[in-house]
Amino acid sequence: MWLRPAHRYLSLCYNANMRAKVEIKGIREGLLITLGEGEWDERHAALLEHIQARADFFRGARVALDVGNQILHVLELSRLRDELSDRGITLWAVLSQSPTTEQTAQTLGLATRLFKPRPERPAPSADTSLDGEAAILVRRTLRSGFKLQHPGHVVVVGDVNPGAEIVAGGDVVVWGRLRGVVHAGAEGNTQAVVCALDLSPTQLRIAGRIALTPQRRGKPQPELARLNGETVVAETWNPGK
Amino acid sequence: MAAKVLTVSSGKGGVGKTTATANLAAALAALGRKVVCIDADIGLRNLDVVMGLENRIVYDIVDVVEGRCRLRQAMIRDKRLPELYLIPAAQTRDKNALSPSDMVHLCDDLRPEMDWILIDSPAGIERGFRNAIAPADIVVVITNPEVSAVRDADRVIGLVEAEEKGPARLIINRLKPEMVRRGDMLATEDVLELLAIDLLGIVPEDEHILMSTNRGTPIVLDGRSLAGQAFRNIARRLQGETVPLLDLEAQGGLMGRIKSLFRPGGS
Numbered sequence: 001m002w003l004r005p006a007h008r009y010l011s012l013c014y015n016a017n018m019r020a021k022v023e024i025k026g027i028r029e030g031l032l033i034t035l036g037e038g039e040w041d042e043r044h045a046a047l048l049e050h051i052q053a054r055a056d057f058f059r060g061a062r063v064a065l066d067v068g069n070q071i072l073h074v075l076e077l078s079r080l081r082d083e084l085s086d087r088g089i090t091l092w093a094v095l096s097q098s099p100t101t102e103q104t105a106q107t108l109g110l111a112t113r114l115f116k117p118r119p120e121r122p123a124p125s126a127d128t129s130l131d132g133e134a135a136i137l138v139r140r141t142l143r144s145g146f147k148l149q150h151p152g153h154v155v156v157v158g159d160v161n162p163g164a165e166i167v168a169g170g171d172v173v174v175w176g177r178l179r180g181v182v183h184a185g186a187e188g189n190t191q192a193v194v195c196a197l198d199l200s201p202t203q204l205r206i207a208g209r210i211a212l213t214p215q216r217r218g219k220p221q222p223e224l225a226r227l228n229g230e231t232v233v234a235e236t237w238n239p240g241k
Numbered sequence: 242m243a244a245k246v247l248t249v250s251s252g253k254g255g256v257g258k259t260t261a262t263a264n265l266a267a268a269l270a271a272l273g274r275k276v277v278c279i280d281a282d283i284g285l286r287n288l289d290v291v292m293g294l295e296n297r298i299v300y301d302i303v304d305v306v307e308g309r310c311r312l313r314q315a316m317i318r319d320k321r322l323p324e325l326y327l328i329p330a331a332q333t334r335d336k337n338a339l340s341p342s343d344m345v346h347l348c349d350d351l352r353p354e355m356d357w358i359l360i361d362s363p364a365g366i367e368r369g370f371r372n373a374i375a376p377a378d379i380v381v382v383i384t385n386p387e388v389s390a391v392r393d394a395d396r397v398i399g400l401v402e403a404e405e406k407g408p409a410r411l412i413i414n415r416l417k418p419e420m421v422r423r424g425d426m427l428a429t430e431d432v433l434e435l436l437a438i439d440l441l442g443i444v445p446e447d448e449h450i451l452m453s454t455n456r457g458t459p460i461v462l463d464g465r466s467l468a469g470q471a472f473r474n475i476a477r478r479l480q481g482e483t484v485p486l487l488d489l490e491a492q493g494g495l496m497g498r499i500k501s502l503f504r505p506g507g508s
Contacts, residue, residue, distance in 0.1 A: 141437060143399030144392050161395050161435060179435075 022050040029114065030062030030092070040070055044080065051087055064093035064114055072101045078108055133170065142166070142180065151187070162202055168192070174199075177220070181205075195224040199234060206232055244275075244355035246348050247479070248377035250401075250409075252393030254364030256385045257414040257444070260454055261472070262361040263291045267459035268476035270325035274356040277316060277326040279347070281373040282363035283338055286330035293320065293457020294327050303331035306343045312350055321462065336368040341375030348376035357479075366400055374401060379479075380409040381441060386416050386427040395436055410441040412475060417446045418489040442475035444468050445489050 021036035035043045051058050063084065072094075081091045093111035096102055102112045134152035144163025148154060153170035156178075164180035166172055171193050172184045178196035183205040185192025190207045198220035204211045206225065211232035222237040249262045262278055270276045279302065280288035289295045300315040305328070319325035328347075331338060344360075351358050362373035374380055380401045384394035394411070401409045413432055420426035433440060447468035453460040460469040461476075467487065474484045 143402075144396040146399055159435075159437070163392050163395060 022046055027064070027114065029064060030090075031058075032064045032066060032114070034066040035068065035070070037068070040072070040076065043067075043070070044076075048083065051084075051089065055087065059088040061088075062090045062092055064095060064111070065091060066095040067098075067101060069097050070101060071098045072096070072104050074104050074107055077101075077104050077110075081108065081110075135170070141176075144180075160196075160201075171195075190227050193224055193226040195222065195237075197222045199223040199225060204232060244277075244348075244352045244358045245378045246352075246358045246360065246376045247379045247381060248360040248362055248374050249381050249383060250362040250370065250373060250397055251364065251383040251390070252366060252370075252397040253384075253390045256383050256390050257450075258364070258383050259288050259291050259361050260450060260460075261381075261383050261412060261414065261444075262288060262359050264459045264461045264469070264472040265476055265479070266325055266357070266359045267292075267319075267322060268461040268473045269357050269359075269479065270319070270322040271461065271473075272476060272480065273324070274480075275324045275354065276357045276359065277328060277351055277355050278359045278361065279328045279344075280330035280361050281339070281344070281369060282361060283330045283369065284332065284335045285363065286332050288361045289317075289327060289329045290457060291454050292327055292459065294329075295457070298329050301329045301331040302347070303334050303338045305347065306339060312347070321458075336363065336372065339372050341371050344372050345376045366397065370397075370400075374404060374406060377406055380406050381412055382409045382436075382438070383412045383414050384432065384436075385414055386421070386429070386432055388427065391427065391432055391435060398436060398438060408438055410439045411436060412441050412444060414444045415446045416443050416489065440486075441478055442471055443486060443489065444471040444475075445487070 023034040023036070025032045025034070033047065035047060077094065084091045091110065093114060094101065094105040095112060095114065096105070105112050135155055136150050136152065137155045137157070138148065139157045141158040142148060142156065142160045142164040144161055147165040147167070149167045151169040153172070154166055154168040155173045155175075156166070157175045159176040160166060160174055160178045160180040160182070162179045165182075166180065167183045167186045169187045170185065170189065172182050172195075174196035176196070177198040178194070178201050180201060181203045182194055182201045184194045185207040186205075188207050192206055194201075194204060194206065199222075200213045200216060200220065202213070204213065204225055206227050209227060209230065209232050211225070223234045224237065225232055225234040249258050249265070251258050266276045266278045278288060278292070280286050281302075282288070283303065289298060294317050297317050300310040302315065304310045305312050305315045315328050316326040317329065319327070348358055358376075360373050360377065363369035382394050382397055382401070384390045398409045411433070413429060416429070417426055421428045429440070429443060445467050447460070447466055449463060449466040450460055450468050453463060460466050461472045463469050467489075471487055474487065477484045
């Protein structure tokens with residue numbers, strides 16, 4: 001699964017007096033900062049203090065601010081917006097249950113809702129969205145003594161030298177020479193395949209089967225190895241087919 | 242003047258690290274550079290023997306690090322070349338007597354006065370190896386055209402990459418052109434295809450090496466030896482010169498060359 005929940009909890013910080021707390025969440029549109037209960041002056045101070053403490057984290061952020069029931073007038077809100085702007089933060093939305101505050105925000109050109117209704121989109125056609133599977137891409141030569149283990153698929157752009165080892169839960173694809181030990185479908189997936197431009201592993205395993213590479217004659221050709229029943233078979237890639 | 246620190250390493254033992262260190266040091270010194278060799282093989286020292294300086298050892302590298310003598314006192318001046326020095330290993334201690342940061346500090350102390358600091362690494366990839374590469378600016382990996390040596394070299398190259406010492410450079414030692422021609426020895430191309438690093442030089446097998454090692458006279462000082470010529474060329478390449486590889490085939494005689502033309506799949 002590629003998608004992660006949009007509302008990832010990032011941090012929670014308490015002010016010393018435990019009343020004016022500041023809560024921060026990562027959302028799709030940037031950061032959502034929720035101010036706790038208390039007087040505006042106190043909450044305002046707590047927010048700035050919090051931002052000051054982690055200035056690097058906030059710099060460049062797009063922030064939506066949830067102020068709860070707080071009634072804010074143009075003067076207060078525009079001052080806050082400028083203060084945030086001075087710290088490199090863009091305030092783009094203010095959320096509030098107070099109609100006055102909402103109106104203030106609108107006057108200043110700020111949004112008052114996080115999720116705008118999305119424009120109608122044409123029904124997704126089948127070929128534009130695929131459920132991918134987890135894989136890692138390794139773009140280097142794996143030298144002797146290097147062991148790469150991954151529960152998903154493994155793609156290597158480079159050589160896998162003798163003495164190196166790849167253990168993958170899924171498939172193994174090598175754009176280069178594969179001469180180390182390779183184990184695909186290590187957790188028992190008999191559908192797993194191994195392919196390489198030069199498939200000459202010291203030892204090749206798929207699920208529970210072990211195969212040795214026969215002596216090759218002539219030029220290496222791209223090959224794909226898979227399980228055919230109980231035996232490992234390797235097929236040459238043939239562009240003519 | 243700031244010296245470059247070059248560490249000679251191989252992983253596998255017996256491929257010629259110590260011989261290469263002694264000869265490269267002598268060749269660089271013969272080119273007029275100030276060179277110091279450091280034997281990092283604590284407990285199994287032999288760079289002093291190969292350089293013929295064994296009987297002059299008073300203090301060693303552990304004495305320096307542990308403050309029993311000054312750095313200058315442990316530097317043995319070579320008999321033949323005035324700007325070649327050796328800091329010998331301690332024979333009675335083990336690799337743990339030094340730490341990687343000791344080596345870095347030691348080399349930092351030497352850098353201002355020298356042009357080259359050559360470190361002879363012990364075999365293996367443990368503490369001694371890490372001591373030897375810690376201060377390195379350049380790592381030279383020595384291998385023989387033989388599967389097990391190449392495998393270990395590959396491992397060492399991977400470790401050097403992991404230490405972010407930049408790409409290692411390769412010397413192929415003890416190549417026998419005759420055996421390569423017969424297909425009984427890995428060819429240079431086979432080694433390079435696997436290791437995929439910059440080739441610094443190829444040193445042919447040469448029985449003069451054994452004789453000079455036993456005598457404690459670096460072979461680069463012997464003008465007739467082909468291996469000595471190979472080491473001298475490598476030293477010049479280290480100095481940034483472009484020197485073509487030796488034509489080792491030329492030693493194989495006319496018949497050998499004709500045969501190689503007909504070798505199937507020959508390059």
